[in-house]
Amino acid sequence: MPAADIVKVACVAIVALVIVSPLILLAVASLKPDRFQILADMGSFRAFWVSQPTLDNYRQIVTLDGPLPMGRYLLNSVVILSLTVLGGILVNSTAAFVLAWGRLPGRALILALMIGLYIVPQESIVLPLLNIVIKLGLADTFTAQILPWLASPLYIFLLYQFFIQIPHELYDAAVIDGASPFRIYWSVFLPMSAPALATVAILLGIDTWNQYLWPLMITQSNWARPISVGIASYFGSDSIYWNYAMASSVLMMAPVLLFYIFFQRWFVSSLIGSAVKG
Incomplete structure (x- = not known):
């Protein structure tokens, strides 16, 4: 192998190691016996090594009836993620199809308003949204964590851009x-849009999984609280339970990694297709 290629490989390996090192530290720390051992090893290379690994931290946090039932929180997050992604794909793709192929007056104005809505920060609407949810009696429910985020201007616009590039001859032939408009949408456009739908699923899934402010405001019980809020409970004012926080973070990280691995083939296809069309 030429020296230049060796240098390139070494540089890529170093960058990759720097990127994954926090994840390695997180996984290793979750296998250490207690928080005192984690704190003692921090600041040295011992933080990346565990001499006597144990799963006690995981056994302690996954109980469903404990004071901080991370198993319940994880289950809640998975349910919220699944329903939000499935509902979001349906709602956003339907809106994008109507916008791209429906006979709507003022389509350019609608697109401009959607782009304008996208730049509005989420934090600016949580208080009015909280007031609406409480008045509807939806506080501390899965519905309150799913319904407000099903539709997004970003995902509607992304799918609109994909749908508008499909040849008009396919629509005319259907x-x-x-075929009815819904049949065309369901049987023709959706199967052709797998890369774009996978992109929306990944972005929406990651955004939903990492939600913290809204679930913190809207949930009061373990029944509906997601794991992102549950982990913060280990960081108290008196002490920080690093061992439980690390193990809970690994549990939180694992499903979203599996989610990305499942959809990555379509996600990469969407990026490559966008680059070629551009």
Whole structure:
């Protein structure tokens, strides 16, 4: 191998190691017996090594009936993630299809308003949204954590951009065959849009999984609280339970990694297709 290629490989390996080192430290720390051992090893290379690994931290946090039932929080997060992604794909793709192929007056104005809505920070609407949710009696429920985030201007615009590039001949052929607009959307456009839908699923899934401010405001009980809020409970004013926080963080990280691995093939295809079309 030429010296230049060796240098390139070494540089890539160093960058990759720097990127994954926090994840390695997190996983290793979760296997240490207690928080005192984690604090003693911090600041040295011992933080990346555990001599006597144990799963006691995981066994302590996954109980469903404890004071901080991380198993329940993780289950809540998975349910919220699944329903939000499935509902979000349906709602955003339907809106994008109507916007791209429906006979809507003022389409340019609608697109401009959507882009304008996207730049509005989420933090600026949480208080009015909280007031609405409380008046509807939806506080401390899964519905309150799912419903407000199903539709997004970003994902509607992304899917609109994909739908508008589909040849008009396909739509005309389906109309000639007697297909209804919904049948065209469901049987023709959605199967062709797997890369774009995977992109929306990944972005929406990560955004939903990392939600903290809104669940913190809207949940009061373990029944509906997600794991992102539950982990913060280990960081008290008197002491920080690093061993439980590390193990809970690994539990929180694992599902979203699996989620990305499942959809990454379509996600990469969408990025490559966008680059080629651009």
